Amino acid sequence: xxxxxxxxxxxxxxxxxxxxxxxxxxxxxxxxxxxxxxxxxxxxxxxxxxxxxxxxxxxxxxxxxxxxxxxxxxxxxxxxxxxxxxxxxxxxxxxxxxxxxxxxxxxxxxxxxxxxxxxxxxxxxxxxxxxxxxxxxxxxxxxxxxxx
Amino acid sequence: xxxxxxxxxxxxxxxxxxxxxxxxxxxxxxxxxxxxxxxxxxxxxxxxxxxxxxxxxxxxxxxxxxxxxxxxxxxxxxxxxxxxxxxxxxxxxxxxxxxxxxxxxxxxxxxxxxxxxxxxxxxxxxxxxxxxxxxxxxxxxxxxxxxx
DNA sequence: TTCTGTGTATGGCTGTCATCACACACCCGT
DNA sequence: ACGGGTGTGTGATGACAGCCATACACAGAA
Numbered sequence: 044x045x046x047x048x049x050x051x052x053x054x055x056x057x058x059x060x061x062x063x064x065x066x067x068x069x070x071x072x073x074x075x076x077x078x079x080x081x082x083x084x085x086x087x088x089x090x091x092x093x094x095x096x097x098x099x100x101x102x103x104x105x106x107x108x109x110x111x112x113x114x115x116x117x118x119x120x121x122x123x124x125x126x127x128x129x130x131x132x133x134x135x136x137x138x139x140x141x142x143x144x145x146x147x148x149x150x151x152x153x154x155x156x157x158x159x160x161x162x163x164x165x166x167x168x169x170x171x172x173x174x175x176x177x178x179x180x181x182x183x184x185x186x187x188x189x190x191x
Numbered sequence: 192x193x194x195x196x197x198x199x200x201x202x203x204x205x206x207x208x209x210x211x212x213x214x215x216x217x218x219x220x221x222x223x224x225x226x227x228x229x230x231x232x233x234x235x236x237x238x239x240x241x242x243x244x245x246x247x248x249x250x251x252x253x254x255x256x257x258x259x260x261x262x263x264x265x266x267x268x269x270x271x272x273x274x275x276x277x278x279x280x281x282x283x284x285x286x287x288x289x290x291x292x293x294x295x296x297x298x299x300x301x302x303x304x305x306x307x308x309x310x311x312x313x314x315x316x317x318x319x320x321x322x323x324x325x326x327x328x329x330x331x332x333x334x335x336x337x338x339x
Numbered sequence: 340t341t342c343t344g345t346g347t348a349t350g351g352c353t354g355t356c357a358t359c360a361c362a363c364a365c366c367c368g369t
Numbered sequence: 370a371c372g373g374g375t376g377t378g379t380g381a382t383g384a385c386a387g388c389c390a391t392a393c394a395c396a397g398a399a
Contacts, residue, residue: 076300146287
């Protein structure tokens with residue numbers, strides 16, 4: 044039913060909260076963690092877990108619904124749409140490259156040597172895998188708002 | 192005087208434009224590419240180069256000035272502040288980690304294997320170095336707004 | 340003075356988010 | 370069947386931030 048999600052909101056990033064939520068749901072669907080029919084957190088539940096206003100979640104869910112990715116059912120909850128399309132491999136690549144490029148630009152401007160960049164990325168990837176294992180507890184949705 | 196800068200604005204990222212500009216100037220100063228006394232692009236010039244409204248650049252410059260990083264002189268232009276502090280190594284690390292973490296989160300949600308992530312990062316880093324060499328032309332400020 | 344570069348100031352449109360009050364669907368005890 | 374409690378999504382309103390368009394003010398050279 045409800046796969047364990049790991050949503051992360053960075054308030055200081057400047058990126059609208061509803062957009063951060065949308066992207067992450069997209070990625071979960073694209074990666075196959077969320078599958079058609081799966082129930083996702085209720086608006087209130089997610090709002091509480093992430094410490095944001097319910098209206099913000101509403102906006103994200105509404106947009107996702109308009110994109111055909113999820114369905115809201117009054118009084119029942121929200122679900123991944125039956126025909127929710129996973130991102131194509133190409134689209135996944137674009138999304139990933141987008142982040143990678145920003146990192147690269149930043150590193151270049153900071154004049155950080157490439158090997159250092161790579162090692163930091165490795166560390167952060169490793170840190171997440173740790174989280175994933177630790178997360179085999181009765182927590183449905185884990186949240187990190189600030190930094191680790 | 193005016194070192195060759197390479198500013199990059201991603202309009203679709205959701206991050207406020209003025210914030211993207213601020214960050215990149217910060218990074219250039221932190222990395223030593225921009226040094227105290229250096230003249231930076233005029234408000235109009237930068238606005239034209241990036242295809243944004245001058246007021247947006249004003250906001251970025253005003254904030255940077257308030258942070259003590261640059262100085263605006265009426266009728267003359269904008270310059271890196273005499274006592275502009277480069278970021279400490281620790282602060283640089285924080286900034287870099289921030290981007291790296293976001294990339295890691297995204298990759299994890301997309302279930303992209305780590306080696307793939309690393310290789311993409313390497314590619315993007317490489318692409319930027321290419322740009323840097325190519326940029327030995329009479330262009331003072333090069334801009335990339337969309338994707339490469 | 341006049342021209343041309345520079346930074347400055349104001350108002351308006353849009354997007355983002357919070358607050359608060361409302362409406363629908365289910366379940367359970369009566 | 371009923372009726373209420375609890376969960377769910379919905380909608381109206383207001384405050385504030387980002388961005389743009391436009392007109393104004395200063396500095397230096399012709």
